[in-house]
Amino acid sequence: MGGEDVLKSEYEKLLRREDGAGEEDVNERLNKLKELVLFKGLPDCASLSGSCGRGSLRGTVWKALLGIGEVNVDHYKELVSRGPSVDYQKIAIDVARTFSKHEEYTSRVPREMLVRLLNALVHERGNEPETYLQSMSVLAAPFLFLMTEPEAFLSFDVFLTERIPNYVFKYIGVHRGCNIMNKLLRQLDPELYTRFCEFKLVPQTYAFPNISSLGMCVLPLSDSLRLLDVQLAYGSHLGVLFSLGRLVLARGKIIRVKGKIPIITRDMQTGFGFNSRQVLSCTMQSIIPQIDEELYVEVENHTGELGD
Structure with missing residues (x-):
């Protein structure tokens, strides 16, 4: 059995419903599912449709993470x-x-x-x-x-x-997310922040589509889905951090631009050519550890996500 098949089996085992399972067991399996999403990701075949009109493995994982039961x-x-x-x-x-x-x-x-x-x-x-x-x-x-x-x-x-209740109520949460990205830039990368200020660039002008769509506007879809997997597992607030991660990865290219606006909306929507694994690694290892506690609370709360 190949690596992808083994990974698929791990997911199927965690997703298998067991009669008589208590709340503690269900929660433990859910936590293991989240860890699997973050540390191993889903297999490449996860988005393929099942037979007889059934959904995909990724779809089943999403339903589990959202607590979806029987569908009316x-x-x-x-x-x-x-x-x-x-x-x-x-x-x-x-x-x-x-x-x-x-x-x-x-x-x-x-x-x-x-x-x-x-x-x-x-x-x-x-x-x-x-x-x-x-x-x-x-x-x-x-x-x-x-x-x-x-x-x-x-x-x-x-x-x-x-x-994301705040995101779909008059875009209130999206505007907050844009303002938070600006604060994060100022704190984590003053040089890049200053470069944007020279052109009066704020995230509302170049990152609004990315933040409002949680990064789903970045193609290919198959790659962006990997970042939405993690957001469903650990919080929609991560979307703004993943958008920031793309900026941080592209900072060298952005800084080198001379005599014209260093970034446009289309640059963000193309993701600067970085894939989800690069973005996830940059965000988790380089960005999140540098954010002070007070600002991170603001990041966590801006989407209005309901707690457990």
Whole structure:
């Protein structure tokens, strides 16, 4: 059995439901699952769809991390039956450009599926105008990529409600995240911070898409999913730190730019060419140990994530 198969078996063992398991045992298995996500990552095959319409291993891991139990398919069908929501036009426009050039994604997730899920979400939340925000299409897409449609709907709804409530309430948490990134830059890399100040650059101008999407706007999707795995395991607040990690990794290139703006939004959205393993290593080993306690509390709280 190869290394990938062994890793897959480790996950399957932890995810296997055992009758009569007590709360202590369940919590222990969940903690082991989180550690496995952080230290070993998921196998390369984790995003592949299962047989008979089942979701992927990664999707199953996400559901476990979000505490998703039985899915009420009939409830989702009822929401879909209500038709277009008040935010339908905005949703349709955004969905048309969500991972539109990502062949693996588009072959598995038709546009109408993402439109359905997002409209159902607006209906679930009272069909009030401005319920849908632009970043939601990019955040919802990975769930449909990894799960069946009803599973993706419930998981995404729980994700928004419990993990990033401040991000989807008028972008309040996203703006806080941008301000926190600025504070972190000033504390951890004064030279880079000063360079940005010369051009009056703040994270709202170059990192808003990255922070609001928890880094999911960075392609390839298959690589960015690895960072979302860790955020689901250890907290959505890590998203802003992963965005900072890309800046720190690219600082040499940014500092060398002369006579023009040293960074633009597209640079952040391409991830500067660094992969998830590099970003994760930089963030965990170089950035987090340097953040003072008071500022780290601010980092942890800015998404509004509900505690255990």
